[in-house]
Amino acid sequence: MIKRGQVVHSSPGETEQAFYDALEAGDLDALMALWADDEQIMCIHPGGPRLVGYESIRESWKEILASGTLRIRPMQVRAIEGMMVAIHNLQEQVLVSGSRSSQVVEVSATNVYLKGPQGWKMVLHHASPATETDENEEIDTSPTLH
């Protein structure tokens, strides 16, 4: 198992950008270097089972990237951040490019990062099918409570 741990990201946003850059580049090693060195790291792909640990997660991304690169536009990022933890949720517009066709898929993703000696590392990625939204939280706030 080879990890590239050289790059130290000094903010959760940097790690997140590197995450989506790695997916677009189809760079599995760069992608996996962003995860924390913790046996409990977790990853849930849309509709898929929960994966726990480095090897399971790496294998899943390997399979995903084998079928084409992922061009993802991370949008509407919302963050809860502390000194050592960052909880992000965002809307992913995923352009899945296969050999014959491509399609856009809307995904809601929660990314959690912890700060450690190696900078900000991902410990959880939970992605799930989403409907297209446009800052829906403003619309969904019930007027009856105001």
Add this chain to the structure above:
Amino acid sequence: MIKRGQVVHSSPGETEQAFYDALEAGDLDALMALWADDEQIMCIHPGGPRLVGYESIRESWKEILASGTLRIRPMQVRAIEGMMVAIHNLQEQVLVSGSRSSQVVEVSATNVYLKGPQGWKMVLHHASPATETDENEEIDTSPTLH
């Protein structure tokens, strides 16, 4: 807006148990008292839009509970925990009981808790449709990497 902030939960597990107890009891006030007092709290129901903030989240649970109580068996809890943060993912077996019928729905839920002056509070609940799994992470670990 009335919050019941009296109960201080001294571990994330206690808060989580109280969360599922409140859903089963259909107790909206108890449910909402478990959330952190933070405008950025987030909740994603299966397939639904991201909700941000106390009022939006309260309204969504109010609607859900209005159609019947939720009996949820939280299973296969996996946790990443630090001094001030706990990231849980679990499989929810949700028994949805309506006026005429009931059904079991499998849900993958990520719950994030932060420790504050009021004890451990929920800051994010991300639930998504899941297939039935039985400690799938053991099965999904690729044998080709060993």
